Amino acid sequence: MSALASWQDNNAHYLSAALAWLRARLERCAGHGQETFALALAQSPSQPEEQSKSFWKQWVRRSSPEPAAKTPTLLPAARSHEAGDRVAQSAAVVAASAQTDPPPALIMLGQRLGLSQFEQEVLLLCAAMELDMGTALLCARAQGDPNRPYPTFALALSLFDEPAWDALSPESPLRYWRLIEINQPGGQPLTVSPLRADERIVNYLKGLNYLDDRLTPLLTPLGVAGNQPALPPSQQDTVEMIVRHVKQRPAGQDLLIIQLLGADAPSKHLVAARAVDELGLRAYQLPVSLLPAQAGDLETFARLWDRESMLLPVALYVDALGSEIDQPQAGQSSPVNRLLGRLGAVVFLDTRDVWPSLSQPTLPVDVAKPTAAEQQAAWRAALGEAAGDAPPLLASQFNLDLPSIQQIAHQALTEPATGERPVSGQLWDACLAITRPRLDILAQRIEPKATWDDIVLAAAEINLLRQIAAQVAQRSQVYQAWGFAQKMSRGFGISALFAGDSGVGKTMAAEVIAKDLRLSLYRIDLSAVVSKYIGETEKNLRRLFDAAEDGGAILFFDEADALFGKRSEVKDSHDRYANIEINYLLQRMEAYRGLAILATNMKSALDPAFMRRLRFVVNFPFPGAAERKAIWQKVFPAETPTEGLDFDSLARLNLTGGNIHSVALNAAFTAAETGTPVTTLLVLDTARTELRKLNRSINELQFRRQASAGRAG
Numbered sequence: 001m002s003a004l005a006s007w008q009d010n011n012a013h014y015l016s017a018a019l020a021w022l023r024a025r026l027e028r029c030a031g032h033g034q035e036t037f038a039l040a041l042a043q044s045p046s047q048p049e050e051q052s053k054s055f056w057k058q059w060v061r062r063s064s065p066e067p068a069a070k071t072p073t074l075l076p077a078a079r080s081h082e083a084g085d086r087v088a089q090s091a092a093v094v095a096a097s098a099q100t101d102p103p104p105a106l107i108m109l110g111q112r113l114g115l116s117q118f119e120q121e122v123l124l125l126c127a128a129m130e131l132d133m134g135t136a137l138l139c140a141r142a143q144g145d146p147n148r149p150y151p152t153f154a155l156a157l158s159l160f161d162e163p164a165w166d167a168l169s170p171e172s173p174l175r176y177w178r179l180i181e182i183n184q185p186g187g188q189p190l191t192v193s194p195l196r197a198d199e200r201i202v203n204y205l206k207g208l209n210y211l212d213d214r215l216t217p218l219l220t221p222l223g224v225a226g227n228q229p230a231l232p233p234s235q236q237d238t239v240e241m242i243v244r245h246v247k248q249r250p251a252g253q254d255l256l257i258i259q260l261l262g263a264d265a266p267s268k269h270l271v272a273a274r275a276v277d278e279l280g281l282r283a284y285q286l287p288v289s290l291l292p293a294q295a296g297d298l299e300t301f302a303r304l305w306d307r308e309s310m311l312l313p314v315a316l317y318v319d320a321l322g323s324e325i326d327q328p329q330a331g332q333s334s335p336v337n338r339l340l341g342r343l344g345a346v347v348f349l350d351t352r353d354v355w356p357s358l359s360q361p362t363l364p365v366d367v368a369k370p371t372a373a374e375q376q377a378a379w380r381a382a383l384g385e386a387a388g389d390a391p392p393l394l395a396s397q398f399n400l401d402l403p404s405i406q407q408i409a410h411q412a413l414t415e416p417a418t419g420e421r422p423v424s425g426q427l428w429d430a431c432l433a434i435t436r437p438r439l440d441i442l443a444q445r446i447e448p449k450a451t452w453d454d455i456v457l458a459a460a461e462i463n464l465l466r467q468i469a470a471q472v473a474q475r476s477q478v479y480q481a482w483g484f485a486q487k488m489s490r491g492f493g494i495s496a497l498f499a500g501d502s503g504v505g506k507t508m509a510a511e512v513i514a515k516d517l518r519l520s521l522y523r524i525d526l527s528a529v530v531s532k533y534i535g536e537t538e539k540n541l542r543r544l545f546d547a548a549e550d551g552g553a554i555l556f557f558d559e560a561d562a563l564f565g566k567r568s569e570v571k572d573s574h575d576r577y578a579n580i581e582i583n584y585l586l587q588r589m590e591a592y593r594g595l596a597i598l599a600t601n602m603k604s605a606l607d608p609a610f611m612r613r614l615r616f617v618v619n620f621p622f623p624g625a626a627e628r629k630a631i632w633q634k635v636f637p638a639e640t641p642t643e644g645l646d647f648d649s650l651a652r653l654n655l656t657g658g659n660i661h662s663v664a665l666n667a668a669f670t671a672a673e674t675g676t677p678v679t680t681l682l683v684l685d686t687a688r689t690e691l692r693k694l695n696r697s698i699n700e701l702q703f704r705r706q707a708s709a710g711r712a713g
Contacts, residue, residue, distance in 0.1 A: 007100070007102060007207075008207045010097070010100045010104065011104045011105050011206075011207045012206075012207065013097050014094070014097040014098055014100070014104035014106070015104065015105075015106070015131070015205060015206065017090060017093040017094045017097045018094050018106065018124055019124075019128055019131060019132050020086075020090045020093070021087065021090035021091055021093070021094050022121075022124055022125060022128055022132075022135075023132070023134065023135075023138060024086040024087040024089075024090050025087055025159055025160070026135070026138035026139065026141075026142045026159065027086070027138065028087055029142040029155075029158065029159050030138060030141035030142045105204055105205045105206070105207055106120060106123070106124065106205055107120075109123075109201070109204065109205070109311070112310040112311065113173045113177050113179070113307070113310060114173050115173050115174070116164060116167070116173075117162060118156075118160055118162050118163055118164045118167055119164075119167050119172065119173055119174050121156070121159075121160045122151075122153075122156045122160075122167060122174060122180070122195075123174065123179055123180065123197060123201070123205075124205075125151045125155070125156055125159070125195075126151050126180050126195045126196060126197035127197040127201070127202045127205050128151075129150065129151065129196065129197070130197065130202045131202070131205075131206070135151075136149035136150065137149065139151055139155060142155060142159065143155050148192070148194075150194040150195065150196075151194070151195045152191060152192050152193060152194065152195060153167075153168050153190065153191045153192075153193075153195065154191040154192050157191070168190060168191070176303070177303065177306075177307050178198055178300075178303060178304065178307065179197065179198055179201050180195050180196065180197055180198065181195070181196045181197075181198060182194070182195060182196075183195075183196070200212045200213075200214075204311060209311060209312060211284070211308060211312065211314070212304055212307075212308055214304060215284075215301070215304055215305060215308065218286055218290045218301070219284040219285065219286055220284065220285045221282065221283070221284060221285070222269055222272060222273050222276075222283040222284060222285045222317050223269060223270070223272075223273025223274075223276075223277070223283065229270070229402055229403075229406065231270060231271070231274055231402070232370040232371070232374035232377070232378065232402065233374065234368070234370060234371055234374060235267060235270065235271055235274075235367070235370065235402075236274075238271050238365055238366075238367060239271055239274045239275045239278065241365065242258055242271070242275040242363070242365060243275055243278050243279055245258075245363050246258075246275075246279055246346055247279075249361075253361060254344040254345060255340075255343055255344045255345060255346075255347065255360050255361060256346055256347070256361050256362075256363060257340055257347050257348075257349055257358060257360050257361065257362040257363070258272075258275075258346070258347070258348050258349065258362075258363045258365060259349045259351060259354060259355060259362055259363065259364045259365065260272065260348055260349065260350050260351070260365055260367050261351065261352065261353065261354060261364055261365065261366045261367065262352065262366055262367045262368055263321070263352055263546050263549075264367065264368060264369050264401055265319075265321055265350065266401040266402070266403050266404070267367050267368065267369055267370075267401045267402070268321075268348075268350050268367045269285075269317075270401075270402060270403070271365075271367050272315075272317055272348045276315045276346075279315075279346070280313055281313045281314060281315045281346065282312075282313060282314050282315070283314070283315045283316070283317045283348065284314060284315075284316060284317065285317045285319055286316060286317065286318050286319065287319045288318060288319060288320045288335065288336055291335040291336065291339060292335075293335065295338070298335060298338055298339060298342075299342065301339070302339055302342035302343055303342075305343065305345075306342070306343055306344050306345065309343075309344070309345035309346075310345075314345075315345065315346040315347065315348065316343065316345065316346075316347045316348070317347075317348040317350065318336060318339070318340075318347060318348065318349050318350065319350045320336055320349060320350055320351045321350045321351060321352060336349070337355075337357065337358065340358060340360055341359070341360065369399055369400065369401050370401070370402060372395045372396065372476060372480050373395075373480065375391075375394075375395040375399075375400060375405065376391040376392055376395040377391075378402055378405045378406075379391035379394055379395060379405055379409065382405055382406050382409030382410070383409050383412070383413065383423075383427075384413075386412075386413060386423050388423070388424060389424075390423070390424045390427050390428075392476065392477075393424075393428075394427060394428070394431060395476065396473075396475060396476025396477070396480075397431070397476075397519075397551075397552050398431040398435055398550065398551055398552065399549060399550045399551075399552070399593055400431065400434075400435070400550060404434055407434075408427060408430045408431060408434060409427070411426075411430060412426045412427050412430060428518060431551065432518070432519075432520060432551060435550040435551025435552075435553075436520060436551065437520075437522070437547035437548040437550075437551065437553055438547055439522060439543075439544060439547050439548070441525065441528050442524065442525060442528050442529055442540060442543065442544050443522040443523060443524050443525060443544065443555070444522065444523045444525060445520065445521070445522055446507075446510075446511065446514075446521045446522065446523055446556070447521075448511040448512070448514040448515035448521055449511060449515070450508045450511040450512050450515060451512060451515055451516075452512055452516065453634075454508065454512070454634060455505060455508055455509060455512050456505070456623065456627050456630045456631050456634070456657065457505065457509070457620070457627075458621070458627075461618055461619065461620065464616060464618045465509055465512065465513060465618065467616070468494065468496055468513060468595065468616055468618075469513045469516050469517055471494050471615075472494055472513075472517055472519075472552075472594070472595050473517060475492060475494070479492050492591075492593065493589050493590045493591055493592040493593070493594075493596065494594075494595045494596075494615055494616075495589050495590075495595075495596045495597075495598070495613070495614050495615055495616070496595065496596075496597050496598070496614065496615065496616035496617070496618060497560075497597075497598045497599075497600065497603070497606070497611070497614050497616070497617045497618065498510070498597055498598070498599045498600075498618050498620060499599075499600050499601075499603035499617065499618070499619050499620065500601070500619060500620030500621065500622075501601055501620075501622060501656060502601055502656070502658065503656035503657060503658025503659055504620040504621070504622060504623065504656050504657060504658070505620055505656075505657045505658075506558075506599040506620055507523070507556065507558070507599070508657070509618070509620070510554060510556045510597050510599075513554065513595070514554050517554075519551070519552065519553060519554050519594070519595075520551060520553040520554065521553070521554045521556060522548065522553055522554070522555055522556065523556045523558055524544065524555060524556065524557045524558065528540070529541060529544065538584050541584060541585055541588060542584075542588070545588045545592055548592075548594060549592065549593055549594075551594075552593045552594035552595070553594055554594060554595045554596075554597065555592075555594065555595070555596045555597065556597045556599065557596070557597065557598045557599060558599045559599065559600065559601065560598035560599055560600045561600040561601065561602050561606060582607075582610070586610065586613055589613075590613065598614070603617075603619075622656065623656060623657060625651045625652065626651075628650075628651040628653070628655065628660065629647050629648065629650075629651035631657050631660050632645075632647045632650045632651060632660060632664075633647055635660055635661055635664040636664055636668070636678065640668055640678060641671070641677035641678065642677055642678045642679075643677040643678070643679050644679060644680060645678070645679070645680055645683070646680045649680060649684075650680065650683060650684075650687075653684075653687050653691075654696075655687070655690070655691075659690055659694070662690055663683060663686050663687045663690045664678075664683070666686045666689070666690070667682050667683045667685075667686040670682055670685075670686060
């Protein structure tokens with residue numbers, strides 16, 4: 001027989017003996033009841049079930065119009081003495097059956113919740129209503145009133161040997177821990193109001209220990225013991241620190257709030273699940289969005305959870321990450337603070353930053369994703385022989401937690417690889433998909449189409465763009481393998497400034513780099529980021545960088561001078577906060593794993609201090625005639641029907657690459673409508689419209705000469 005089965009047998013034996021002792025007590029007390037109940041006892045069988053049936057038959061007869069026969073008000077002396085003997089005998093049986101290790105559930109409950117002997121007896125009296133069919137009859141007889149077939153405090157005070165009036169107090173364990181429920185309608189006195197044992201507690205006394213079903217709709221289990229992956233060393237060190245602090249708490253300190261700091265929820269879940277597993281606990285997750293809003297409901301939840309933490313080996317995981325109240329300035333009035341102020345057990349608080357307003361004992365712990373080296377090891381372990389040279393590349397570009405690595409590896413290994421799409425390609429695409437940032441309205445995703453062959457720039461600028469792409473691709477090799485990470489304190493971000501007039505190719509250059517590196521490209525909508533409200537711009541920037549961090553997406557801030565211009569002198573609070581937001585942006589750019597590109601039409605408007613913190617500055621000059629000719633030669637796809645295009649003549653048009661693309665597209669639509677190929681004359685006519693749109697002067701003589709040259713060609 002297992003230890004649990006043996007304890008359950010002992011507990012059942014103890015509970016049976018305790019109920020027999022209670023029946024004997026009630027029978028002795030019933031000897032002083034009213035005459036109807038004395039007669040019922042004298043005529044009823046000894047079994048509690050038959051006593052109950054006999055009582056209800058007597059009750060039906062009393063409700064008829066016929067007068068009831070008079071009976072003695074007291075039990076015969078022999079029967080009273082017999083009841084007293086049964087009390088003593090059953091008490092001895094109870095005492096003997098309580099000598100087990102571990103003790104019966106009622107005794108354990110009393111020890112854990114601080115119940116006095118009298119309070120345990122009151123609880124047993126209330127629980128007996130659910131466990132013994134004859135208790136209702138005996139309660140009514142003992143109280144001398146057939147209208148009270150239920151326990152009351154008045155009955156308990158007269159029934160047990162050492163009654164205590166303070167057991168009625170709301171601060172007493174019986175009422176504080178919600179062990180009993182009181183039905184007190186209207187102005188009925190508390191002492192004669194019906195009492196009922198809580199269902200969860202009745203089942204606990206029977207040996208059934210489970211999480212209170214009033215809490216389960218709000219909670220979800222956090223991890224499963226014995227089914228967790230091995231943690232990387234950095235996270236295992238965090239687990240051991242948490243376990244050590246919990247075990248070394250000062251005597252009498254029940255509550256310890258472990259603040260799990262950082263933005264990576266899956267890693268926090270793994271760390272917390274492993275810590276509670278080593279502590280012999282089980283964690284349940286509570287999203288703050290499900291916290292009761294009303295103070296009374298919140299108090300009930302806190303008491304029930306605290307009670308569960310004493311009856312079960314559990315810990316609470318409060319998920320405040322990403323919520324509106326996940327802020328240190330949330331204050332003591334926030335639901336989370338009110339909840340934490342009422343708990344008395346191990347609590348994990350999932351939050352991004354430290355909450356300094358907590359008055360309870362707290363342990364702030366930073367939890368991050370595995371290091372780059374640990375991610376490489378995780379990739380190799382998950383992929384096995386199929387790893388190849390993929391782990392270093394994946395770990396250098398993508399910052400993933402352990403569950404994501406295992407999920408992607410499993411998916412890649414179960415899908416058949418093809419020659420066109422090998423395992424390494426599947427892994428890269430899966431990493432891109434799982435790290436695709438949720439930027440909402442803050443950014444626009446651009447599908448990169450342009451390649452190195454499409455862009456027309458001077459050799460010096462092309463060389464700078466290739467350097468940028470190379471640094472993004474090789475940063476893991478330089479920072480980690482070659483040790484530069486040990487000598488740098490500002491972060492490993494790569495930032496670049498693209499300066500030049502509108503339409504000179506800044507966006508295309510960003511596309512070329514993204515296409516070459518096979519990375520996602522996002523154009524930042526500054527109108528959605530910059531806010532007139534103090535602190536909102538910083539909040540939006542944090543959301544932006546956090547969302548893009550894991551996949552190292554390329555962030556393209558178009559017209560960046562609107563946000564990154566010269567920092568203003570502090571004249572009012574708005575100026576001060578604007579400078580704070582710019583400083584925050586500089587810090588995030590330096591710490592960002594990916595590439596941040598700032599595009600501006602006015603390089604001179606940027607703060608020199610800001611320029612010094614950029615790694616690359618690429619100037620995009622207005623294209624000369626040679627560059628414009630090259631652009632015209634590349635602007636029309638091979639599928640577009642053209643006829644006799646004079647690229648030398650078109651190159652004389654003073655247009656940027658963006659304008660040339662617009663002219664070519666409009667000319668193609670016109671040709672498609674008229675059913676003719678694209679000709680020089682058609683392009684020149686479309687260019688005239690483009691120049692008017694730009695409010696530029698048109699030299700008609702030049703256009704006529706170019707048109708003549710086009711006809712001659």
